[in-house]
Amino acid sequence: MFDLDLVRSRFPGLARPAIFFDSPAGTQIAQTxxxxxxxxxxxxxxxxxxxxxxxxxxxxxxxxxxxxxxxxxxxxxxxxxxxxxxxxxxxxxxxxxxxxxxxxxxxxxxxxxxxxxxxxxxxxxxxxxxxxxxxxxxxxxxxxxxxxxxxxxxxxxxxxxxxxxxxxxxxxxxxxxxxxxxxxxxxxxxxxxxxxxxxxxxxxxxxxxxxxxxxxxxxxxxxxxxxxxxxxxxxxxxxxxxxxxxxxxxxxxxxxxxxxxxxxxxxxxxxEHLAWIGKTFNGGGSDTRQTLLRSGMRAVQSHEQALSKSLLSRLKAIPEVIIYGQDDPDDVSQRVPTVAINVKGKHPEQVARALAEQEIFVWSGNYYALAVTERLGVEDSGGMVRIGAAQYNREEEIEVLGAALEQIVKA
Ligand SMILES: Cc1ncc(COP(=O)(O)O)c(C=O)c1O
The missing domain is CATH 3.40.640.10 (Type I PLP-dependent aspartate aminotransferase-like (Major domain))
Known part of the structure; x- marks a missing residue:
């Protein structure tokens, strides 16, 4: 089983009391x-x-x-x-x-x-x-x-x-x-x-x-x-x-x-960190480096797919939130846990800033995916807010994010 507390203990950066949903721009670094x-x-x-x-x-x-x-x-x-x-x-x-x-x-x-x-x-x-x-x-x-x-x-x-x-x-x-x-x-x-x-x-x-x-x-x-x-x-x-x-x-x-x-x-x-996950949670034993890395990635993927499902469900429960792209919580196998949204009536940067005030870290703008924001017609209105989960994120953090977004909607 994926022991999230044990995984999180391998990231000294997580000692900061914050919610890191900024990982598509760069993850926290592993102790190893x-x-x-x-x-x-x-x-x-x-x-x-x-x-x-x-x-x-x-x-x-x-x-x-x-x-x-x-x-x-x-x-x-x-x-x-x-x-x-x-x-x-x-x-x-x-x-x-x-x-x-x-x-x-x-x-x-x-x-x-x-x-x-x-x-x-x-x-x-x-x-x-x-x-x-x-x-x-x-x-x-x-x-x-x-x-x-x-x-x-x-x-x-x-x-x-x-x-x-x-x-x-x-x-x-x-x-x-x-x-x-x-x-x-x-x-x-x-x-x-x-x-x-x-x-x-x-x-x-x-x-x-x-x-x-x-x-x-x-x-x-x-x-x-x-x-x-x-x-x-x-x-x-x-x-x-x-x-x-x-x-x-x-x-x-x-x-x-x-x-x-x-x-x-x-x-x-x-x-070595990813191989350690494979060894620790998928019983990698004396396998080769490649087997350990792959079993590590499988463990990460299944944890993250659960996060994708919860994230999409939570976001869909807020009528003012627009999700761009695949938004079916029951169909997460063809997506990574990165979700772009907007909140109706709010500028993306305003949303990112309001979340930052609560120590929830997300990005807004085009994150250099300029062709995407242009194609979606959101480039001139500030792009989109991007929420990106990683192997160290918890289900509870999604609930905190959802509640914060509900507050932003009301503000
Ligand atoms: C999909 C994708 N490609 C390329 C890059 C650029 O990577 P780098 O910063 O290593 O040049 C990024 C960075 O965010 C990215 O998300």
């Missing part, structure tokens, strides 16, 4: 990640590639973090994992490298459900190289991608489809495997933004067969570090934007300059 960062800085701090002990130990730790990330994402080898400052920077970096493979007149596909970090890096290279851009739409009622518009885009035989795994605004989980099959049948590569899915479910890039997938550790209980998976042969073939003395081999050829080694150590700590 903090410990790894501290230990790195105190004992191992050194640059890469030296002959002496601290440098060798630092490199060994980065190798271990890479192996753990490879297990987490289901890669076939650690060299398929590239570390970087964050998902946006990694995507801008890869988009420029990929652009060298495209020629004027080629088509690329982006979606209106995506965070701008998986749109603008592609539209920028389209500008640079004279590429055509096709947009995939989403259904404004259900918040689901319209696969008919993807099919139409694929008729243009694009080179690349950039798609999110889960929406950071509406919480929709996209059918990435199906989308990848469709894209491959049309000869396109697939670049997945898994930033909002990674904290909530198992990712298996080998099963999905995607070419690239990016996520960020600060959304899954780690520090501010981005991770990119790429199929090894592509990372190897592609020409990286890099300086001459740096390695010509993946993954280092994409890891420009000096990395945040302490941050990478923290990624290992975050993954």
């Amino acid at each position: 990640a903090i410990d790894r960062i501290n230990e790195y800085l105190i004992r191992t701090n050194a640059n890469h590639g030296g002959t002496f002990a601290t440098s060798r130990e630092s490199d060994a730790l980065v190798d271990e973090a890479r192996s753990a990330a490879s297990a987490f994402l289901g890669a076939s080898r650690p060299e398929e994992i590239v570390f970087g400052p964050n998902m946006t920077t990694l995507t801008l970096h890869i988009s420029r490298s990929l652009a060298r493979q495209f020629t004027a007149g080629d088509t690329i596909v982006v979606t209106r459900l995506d965070h701008d970090a998986n749109i603008t890096p592609w539209t920028l290279i389209a500008e640079d190289k004279g590429l055509k851009v096709e947009w995939v739409d989403f259904d404004v009622e259900t918040g689901k991608l319209r696969l008919d518009t993807l099919e139409a885009a694929l008729e243009k035989r694009p080179k690349l489809v950039a798609v999110g795994y889960a929406s950071n605004a509406l919480g929709t989980i996209n059918p990435v495997r199906q989308i990848t099959e469709m894209a491959h049948a049309a000869g396109a590569w697939v670049y997945v933004d898994a930033v909002q899915y990674a904290p909530h479910g198992i990712i298996d890039v080998s099963d999905l067969d995607v070419e690239f997938l990016a996520c960020s550790a600060y959304k899954f209980y780690g520090p501010h570090i981005g991770l990119l998976y790429g199929k090894y042969h592509l990372l190897d073939e592609m020409k990286a934007y890099k300086v001459r003395p740096a390695s010509n081999l993946p993954p280092e050829k994409y890891e420009t300059g000096t990395q945040s080694f302490e941050g990478i150590a923290g990624v290992l700590g975050a993954l």
